[in-house]
Amino acid sequence: MGQCPACKKKFVINHGKIHYIGGLFALKTAGDLYQCRCCHLFFRHPYLSESMLKKAYESIDIGSWFYHDREDFRLARRVIDLACEKGDILDIGCFRGDFLYSLPKKHAYYGIEPSPDAREDAKAKGICLIAETIQELDNNDMKFDVITMLDVIEHLPDPYAALQKVTKSLKPKGVLIIATGNTNALPWRIMRLNYWYYFSEHVSFFNKKWFQWICKKMNLEILQVQKFSHFDKSIFIRLRQLLEAAVYALLNSCNSQKIFYRILIKIYPFNRAKTWKEAPKTNAWKDHILVVLRKNS
């Protein structure tokens, strides 16, 4: 892989093979994790082709995702309350329409969703489905006051091309709200190849610097970047998760043939970590970001 899918530059670093953890659909290989030195995107390669990916999403079971009242929903609702008195709101990857349905009834709601079963559920909630994929936005002249992409952008193999289309569909001064994982979160940096977030459906991974880069490329400005967790827990649980991650990462970085490793695995907690079948999860950390972008007029 010589080229970044976003900026198309060849300044990419290969971090090595991603630990396979499965997900909504199977992959032949978990692929390698790459980092672009130019635009700061992290990405998985190789990955499914566009047509294979569309097929995979069309066939997923709509009970696969449990939509409780998530933290990103709450944060996005607050942004919409402040940004828009009454307007047209588009949710990309709206799935069953749960997020839009949780908003006040004063707005008009639109969705983009590839899963036929989920589309039916969204329609039943009064949401107007305008497309199955972002590519179809090219054939739609509608402009929106607010566009949301909540846990969606990490599913897109070419996020830059997608955001170009999305930005064109915003009204001047319109607001784009994106929630996704943050590669700059401390536990993610410790567990670079073993992070709990590498589900098969996640292909692109982001950080604040990438959003600053796209703002320079597109007519956007960052209004807000807020860290959050989908599984917020006490400081004690967060510290325990971080410690487990550090122990696991240190053990995995040692050569098992060397004397240092043989001494280490006799000492607590490394003697325990040696028996762990899976990498520890650090999902109580605020390892996601909600990014609010405004289109300049």
Ligand SMILES: [Zn+2]
């Ligand atoms: Zn790049």
